[in-house]
Amino acid sequence: MNPRTRQALEFVLDNLVWFMLVFVLVVFSIFIPNYFQLGIFANIIEASSVLGVMSIGLALVIIAGHMDLSVESVAALSAMAVGILFCSSGIGLGIQLHPEWLMVPVSLLLALAVGGLIGAFNGFLVVKVKMSAFIITLASYIWVRGLVLVISGGRSAQDLAPAIRWFGIQRLIGLPLTAWIAIACFVVFSLIMAKTPFGRHLVMIGGNETATFRAGIRVNRNLIIAFVLAGAIAGLAGWLLAIRTSGATANLGVGLLFNAFAAVVIGGVSLKGGVGTLPGVYAGVLLLSAINTAINLMGLPANFTQVIHGLLVLAAVLLDAFKQTIRQRLA
């Protein structure tokens, strides 16, 4: 194989998920009526904003060689906290701040703080007490959802303050601001992962924690920061979720965790740690959202949608595995 062909093949393999996304969009556009329109593409990006943001935090922890199963429940708790304080119907207290725009930073800080606190709790137990991240965050996944139920009493908060809801309604170049927030998060965290020592250290820790420690890098500190970030980002996802649905229900975000895992894996992040980039994760998120939209537009019988969704995700993951095989042959 000549070097140019090899280089081209390497490029395709590195960005396979993006090619898959384009392929899927083309196929859906040809075969599904009404799929090919700007509004639908905007919907795909908009619908992926919550999952996308949540996947960033999850990817950070997985790249660092650990796991955070609590992100879905953390997002729900943050959404409920924002909902209870700033919604005016249901269980919402309808708190008003003056000037009104103050509600935006205050609600955002609240969501980030709720997420960050739970992330810090997870990180402390995993890093300092040396407990399994899987078990600790699984426990958090359960108790945090339980806390949502406790504070809401199973009821919902609706009618989010217009100043906050504004982000879900206003559009910039055809996309709601919530989608732009998700895109900005991907850009910022991609840069952090690629260009800062913290990002590079996380990849190193995920690759080989002991070697990284012996190289003089503060492994524990970086890991705790990763957990806090995952929690805070999940809190941000919850804030976006509350905006998107104009409130919060006790089952808000149920099932997002599995989609986030799927997106992260499809996006090329290794569950063993040390491998993966955030742009790839974003492509994975968009791919899932494109599939969901296709299912919505196909009008299939309700019983089949989950099967089809699962099979399409499986196909994407198998293609990713195929990529690894080709890469090994190239090496």
Place this chain on the structure above:
Amino acid sequence: MKRILLAVFGILALAFATLTPAFAQSKGTVYYMVPTLLDEFQTGSVTALELFLKQVGYEIKTLNADNKTDAQQSQMNDVIALKPKAIILAAVDFNALKPSIEAARAAGIPVVEFDRQITSTPSDFTSVAGTVEIGHIAADQAEKLLKAKNGSVKGKVLQVLGDPGDPYTLDIQKGFEEKMKAFPDVKIISLPAMQWEASNAGTIVADQMLANPDIDLIFSHAAHLSVAAVASLEAAGKKPGDVMLMSSNGAPVGLDLIRKGWLNVEVEQPLYAQAAAVAMFMDKVANKQEIKPGDYDVLGLKSTVTKEAWGPNIKIPGAAITKENVDNPAFWGNQKAPTDTVKPVE
């Protein structure tokens, strides 16, 4: 260490004693197996059953199955071992719970079906609004709305189901679609909001409004799904009244949407009456006395007890809530618990 252990046991014993003081005075304990607490109707059903069963002298304990069939089966097994006066079951899955019902009745524990009717095996009493009937009422309302808008019953309806694994939503769909078959000019697009999750409903509405901008009416199977639907419509620049909306279950958020002009109709499940009916007949159920068929007044609603193959069954009519009657305190969504005290049926 010994002292600490003793102190811990002491506190636990004290807590246990204070939590269970009233058993001796009550007619006995009844267990309510609620399918989930992540839904306002179910949460409301706990409160309503507690209120009414207390009025007729029973203690009530609730176990939440978190929408998991296996969890509910295990709970049933555990409760059977506790020998309560009766079990009130709102089944996660109609068929899967059949053996558990049979096991409870074989152990001499009466089983009351609440809200979710199981017809494949006998039970001691069933109190339902009738999910298929809710679908029928919704179809009647859709007929009216479409006729008012288009001059005749024609147009496009987006039906946002709940989770396709939940028989509750499948029954509503069945009732709705079987009645809408009479109108061939109505096209129904049905899509599920997986796990009854609101943002899934929002995505469906956002996508469908682009693919089928001529949708006349959106029918969601729960009020909280309508909230997300409204959020998507709002984000798409729609105003109240641009697209007609209906939902079922009568939750508070649905009533709020009616007041704001977004929702045209909410088909109520008569939660209070369903719970009151259970309390009215609990003595007869617990003492294994005959429940006579006929008409009964349940919190002012005319309800009918029939003798079915699966046992006595009370069906309480659901109601259509519109702007005209939305403030009626009888609707559970207004969250004004009935002041009338329930009395056991003689």
